[in-house]
Amino acid sequence: MKIKIGLLGLGTVGTGVYKLITSRGGHIRESTGVYPEIKKILVKNLNKPRKVKVEGLLTQNAEEILKDKEIKIVIEAIGGISPAYEYVKEALSSGKHVITANKELMAKHGEDLNETAKKNGVFLKCEASVGGAIPILHQIDRLKITDEIDFVGGIVNGTTNYILTQMSTKGKSYEEALKEAQQLGYAEANPDYDVKGFDSLYKLIILMRKVFNVNVPVNSIRRSGIDGIAREDLDYITEWGYKLKLFAWGKKIENGVFAGVEPVLVEESNILSRVNDVNNAVILKGDSFGEYVFVGKGAGELPTGDAVVADLIDILLNYNIKDNDAAKLLPVRQGSFTDTFYIRLKMHKGDILNLQKILNFFKREEALILESSYENDTFAAVIKLKTNIDVFVEKLNDKKIGELKAIFKVLQEDIDELQLKEFEDLVGVI
Ligand SMILES: NC(=O)C1=CN([C@@H]2O[C@H](COP(=O)(O)OP(=O)(O)OC[C@H]3O[C@@H](n4cnc5c(N)ncnc54)[C@H](OP(=O)(O)O)[C@@H]3O)[C@@H](O)[C@H]2O)C=CC1
Numbered sequence: 001m002k003i004k005i006g007l008l009g010l011g012t013v014g015t016g017v018y019k020l021i022t023s024r025g026g027h028i029r030e031s032t033g034v035y036p037e038i039k040k041i042l043v044k045n046l047n048k049p050r051k052v053k054v055e056g057l058l059t060q061n062a063e064e065i066l067k068d069k070e071i072k073i074v075i076e077a078i079g080g081i082s083p084a085y086e087y088v089k090e091a092l093s094s095g096k097h098v099i100t101a102n103k104e105l106m107a108k109h110g111e112d113l114n115e116t117a118k119k120n121g122v123f124l125k126c127e128a129s130v131g132g133a134i135p136i137l138h139q140i141d142r143l144k145i146t147d148e149i150d151f152v153g154g155i156v157n158g159t160t161n162y163i164l165t166q167m168s169t170k171g172k173s174y175e176e177a178l179k180e181a182q183q184l185g186y187a188e189a190n191p192d193y194d195v196k197g198f199d200s201l202y203k204l205i206i207l208m209r210k211v212f213n214v215n216v217p218v219n220s221i222r223r224s225g226i227d228g229i230a231r232e233d234l235d236y237i238t239e240w241g242y243k244l245k246l247f248a249w250g251k252k253i254e255n256g257v258f259a260g261v262e263p264v265l266v267e268e269s270n271i272l273s274r275v276n277d278v279n280n281a282v283i284l285k286g287d288s289f290g291e292y293v294f295v296g297k298g299a300g301e302l303p304t305g306d307a308v309v310a311d312l313i314d315i316l317l318n319y320n321i322k323d324n325d326a327a328k329l330l331p332v333r334q335g336s337f338t339d340t341f342y343i344r345l346k347m348h349k350g351d352i353l354n355l356q357k358i359l360n361f362f363k364r365e366e367a368l369i370l371e372s373s374y375e376n377d378t379f380a381a382v383i384k385l386k387t388n389i390d391v392f393v394e395k396l397n398d399k400k401i402g403e404l405k406a407i408f409k410v411l412q413e414d415i416d417e418l419q420l421k422e423f424e425d426l427v428g429v430i
């Protein structure tokens, strides 16, 4: 038996999908009883050189796929919201299964599209939208049956992890490393989505929806990226034995979630410090299994193609673990997972005495300076504080000591020790 597929997009992901479906078709038939055949491919530019032989398959007219009754599965790999949203909605509404790699689409419209899929009795799958090749969504569906999972987090953007790794281990500049990530097909069409943390945020929303059964508004989660990273911070961080990682995390509490996307320092002993280059890592914490860390390639042609084809195989096998409830809308609360911080201040030598006084004050309050350096008008340190970091920063401001140039959290080895302090609800603050 054959099944016809319509592919939307033939860029990095579309090409990986095409290569895998054409080269592994025989294996797929042996395992599922169905031979997948790509009938049409939607692109923007018919004259662009392609890495695969697709004579006669390309079209610029989406209707040739969406209105074709023979096509039973649509794979969306064009990205962005429009026209991807309209195409996916139409495909689902006309009874076609859809597989998408589009995290922005699933983060912003996942609830509505899931509903449309359910109404029409078809699959909507998006394994490739989170963690590249890591089969994390599939695994979460299965784990949720036996466990209450209360934490999900990790490194979920390949581009930023590649940039940070190349800058700190190979001495490359930010611009050079970003350019390489683009050439390797890791970056989004607009790389600001990667470096400003949007991509990680979208993936976190999808993960939290899956893990906690919650819908969290995209604009309610605090997000910072790596676009402002200074070489000197990376130098101190590396010299003191830490790695800098863009960390996305969500923790479920009774009536809300704590969540954030932010660069953090990780110690050498932390498994995340060994997750380098394009690799991603997703940590789950559940009451029966304890802790899992899933590691694998987070972006690129074949790793992402592999995740799309994994969804295809699930559809052909009619593999379906039901979600019992519709996701609930929950507020996001502000909290921190640590009491240890990296700071860098630009300050004159004359201020050292005043800074010393503040540090002494904090020492009495059981503050611990784990690392510190003063050179060329720059004070940098890793400090463990009993008091809230904001109090320390306020003191610096009150005494007009220097200019705060950087402040990052240090990830606690044991995330169960999360220092989660509830402040105001942040729904809609950004
Ligand atoms: N790159 C990666 O590693 C990963 C990407 N993703 C996601 O997959 C999706 C695709 O990413 P990627 O493959 O990198 O993107 P690319 O920019 O490489 O490819 C996009 C493809 O879509 C086509 N396209 C874009 N807009 C339209 C349109 N309006 N009408 C018709 N065709 C269109 C382009 O056509 P043409 O070729 O003619 O320009 C191109 O073939 C995105 O949602 C991305 O976030 C997910 C995981 C990993």
Ligand SMILES: N[C@@H](CC=O)C(=O)O
Pocket (backbone or CB within 6 Å): 129, 130, 131, 132, 156, 157, 158, 159, 160, 186, 187, 188, 194, 199, 298, 299, 300
């Ligand atoms: N731009 C994304 C691509 C995969 O999702 C990334 O770098 O992780």
